[in-house]
Amino acid sequence: MGSLAAVFVWWMLPLEPFFEEISGIFLAGVAGIYFSGRFSGYLGVRDPDVIVVDEFVGQFISLLWTEHDIIHGLTAFLFFRFLDIFKPGPIRWAERLPGGVGIMADDILAGCLAGVLTLELYRMMPA
Template sequence: MNRLAQLTATVGGIGYLRPAPGTWGSLAALPLAWGFHTLGGMPLLALAVVGTFVKGIWATKEMTEGSEDHDPSEIVIDEVAGQFIALLPLSYASWMHGIDILAMWPGWIAAFALFRLFDITKPGPIGRADRRGDALGVMLDDVIAGLFAAIGVVLLAGFWHGLLQPMFGL
């Protein structure tokens, strides 16, 4: 097995943590996303999404070649890509408005929880992507789950800031 592909796909071995390696992968994405955002704002985090996606397809293909299991649980690079996407609305708001991204901690919790919810339950197009049975499908289901979570983060922020805060003076 290609050692670089294994390190990439398992995010430095985090995918071997038990239980719930996908959750560990998503948790590992949080400080990484913070680092990318701190170094280069939303543009660098968006670039990290693309790079993680491309590297993830390669690493997943390498790790699963010749195996019947197209999505072994230790592959968590897909969770990192999806979690990065779920955090993009926070990174954008921070970058555009000069807000400390850590001050938006409720959004971080929402992005994490929504991403895990969509990644685990795999509704609609997320499940269809997962059933592709190839490296692209492994990555795509988490990308779509990340998009769903990002939309959820935006809707929750709009609900909180646009309705609840003005209505109740919170």
């Protein structure tokens, strides 16, 4: 499962400057669009289960703005998994885009929304 691997990597990595994290995720996302599109075309399957870079990138996006602790990481993970499984609204639409863009876009959108939900949840909680 790519999302669980992303949480593990996020937890193990030292805190990096935000620009470096964004740059790494951007490059992984671009590579994911290209290679997942090619690989799914080769297999003849729209979104093969063996491709997990989409989940990794989406999950890592949800963790970018959170506190670097296990509670925030677990919360972002749960929000991301919920959104990735049920695909509400625009996440479902993004999944229907062609090729590698569709493979990656739904998880990128789910990651962005999971990150916002995590931030808002902890912002609303009393200190």
